[in-house]
Amino acid sequence: MGAQCDFCGDQRSMVYCRSDAASLCLSCDRNVHSANALSRRHTRTLLCDRCTSQPAMVRCLVENVSLCQNCDWNGHSAGSEAAGHKRQTINCYSGCPSSAELSRLWSFISDIPNVAPEPNCEQGISMMSISDSGVSNQDNAAGDNSLLDIASATLTNDLDTCDRVQSLEGSSSGAGVNLLPTASDQIARPVDSTTPKVPYTPEKDMFCKDTIYEDFCVDDVDLAFENYEELFGTSHIQTEQLFDDAGIDSYFEMKEAPAGNADEQKLVQPANSNAVSADSGMSNPVAKGDSSVCIPVRQARSSLSLSFSGLTGESSAGDHQDCVVSSVLLMGEPPWHPPGPEGSYPGGSRDSALTRYKEKKKRRKFDKKIRYASRKARADVRKRVKGRFVKAGEAYDYDPLCETRSY
DNA sequence: TGGGTTCTCACGGCCACAGCCCGGA
DNA sequence: TGTCCGGGCTGTGGCCGTGAGAACC
Numbered sequence: 001m002g003a004q005c006d007f008c009g010d011q012r013s014m015v016y017c018r019s020d021a022a023s024l025c026l027s028c029d030r031n032v033h034s035a036n037a038l039s040r041r042h043t044r045t046l047l048c049d050r051c052t053s054q055p056a057m058v059r060c061l062v063e064n065v066s067l068c069q070n071c072d073w074n075g076h077s078a079g080s081e082a083a084g085h086k087r088q089t090i091n092c093y094s095g096c097p098s099s100a101e102l103s104r105l106w107s108f109i110s111d112i113p114n115v116a117p118e119p120n121c122e123q124g125i126s127m128m129s130i131s132d133s134g135v136s137n138q139d140n141a142a143g144d145n146s147l148l149d150i151a152s153a154t155l156t157n158d159l160d161t162c163d164r165v166q167s168l169e170g171s172s173s174g175a176g177v178n179l180l181p182t183a184s185d186q187i188a189r190p191v192d193s194t195t196p197k198v199p200y201t202p203e204k205d206m207f208c209k210d211t212i213y214e215d216f217c218v219d220d221v222d223l224a225f226e227n228y229e230e231l232f233g234t235s236h237i238q239t240e241q242l243f244d245d246a247g248i249d250s251y252f253e254m255k256e257a258p259a260g261n262a263d264e265q266k267l268v269q270p271a272n273s274n275a276v277s278a279d280s281g282m283s284n285p286v287a288k289g290d291s292s293v294c295i296p297v298r299q300a301r302s303s304l305s306l307s308f309s310g311l312t313g314e315s316s317a318g319d320h321q322d323c324v325v326s327s328v329l330l331m332g333e334p335p336w337h338p339p340g341p342e343g344s345y346p347g348g349s350r351d352s353a354l355t356r357y358k359e360k361k362k363r364r365k366f367d368k369k370i371r372y373a374s375r376k377a378r379a380d381v382r383k384r385v386k387g388r389f390v391k392a393g394e395a396y397d398y399d400p401l402c403e404t405r406s407y
Numbered sequence: 408t409g410g411g412t413t414c415t416c417a418c419g420g421c422c423a424c425a426g427c428c429c430g431g432a
Numbered sequence: 433t434g435t436c437c438g439g440g441c442t443g444t445g446g447c448c449g450t451g452a453g454a455a456c457c
Binding site for chain 1: 421422423424425426
């Protein structure tokens, strides 16, 4: 480390905020991200110990350093001495966690500075959400129905996932490149503050212990799907196209197909693209509690890579590293898929599901990519008259902040 | 079956202004 | 060659007007 905090310029920076593209010390992190509800939603993670400029994705347990994707790959490439180093993924968080909470989140960090609770951040840890992608010290409270838990569970039910984990443990490039855990399915997955905290059992993720899918809650998934949209910018356009290509109806038709084995389901899937096959992964019965049927992770992964191909040059490595999509695509069920035995639609619920989907799609702006978050933030709070911006200090009929009128 | 009316939806323009971009000093 | 300055341009969200298409009579 050694980089100074971008905010105060005084303290050593420790965390990286992708939304702000800033390295911050913990104190400034709390100050900056307790300012308002929007800033509290920024997901942060540790700073890479090696380059001190990128968000860390994994923790090398041997070298005891946090590494970003590039440094990880560079340092643990096949053939290198460190290729076999055991690594753990590093959690993201949002909200305003205290130093104690961060200590629990990052147990491997011994020198977390003490940070006083932020009075503006009334909920503390309850406000905080942890993006669990591999490591946490929290016990896995059974029944905590978190999306990420489900995502992890989905992975852990797949033998391929074991391969994946092993590949993470071993070489990060070269011969193992095909099995290389993409940023999308390997690393920290930010979660909106509204998403429940994620309990975690390290053994579960790292060693593919059995996991069950009880308490799968569609509401959680809905939340996550919103997050996915919110966080993903461009790449979700692919997702829309994905649905558009196959058509949402085709998806529901697929879901209504006789609940046979996976092969039968494959037969009724639209087979026009790999992207659609990602859908097939999403419709996999894994989340129904059938641990005997697993998502073909390699298939899903290849689909993921297609999805990510939509990232433009403007997308930073961090965009890849956010990879909420992994949570969504790998979690076994589409976000609007209702819970219930066999995942079937009771009479009439198909229409409601379709309606919900359409409403969500309507709310979304798939074709819009925010290029300048600062401008968006300003526009979000700018006063208007009949939708038009007004000069500062002039009469307005709409204030996004308080929805009051000046006259 | 064709014409008229109504409704829904999509799209673009408008507004202010911070910050980006780029040319010139 | 690098830095600074200033002017022009860009992009942001909500509302409204307009046109296209669907639905109905």
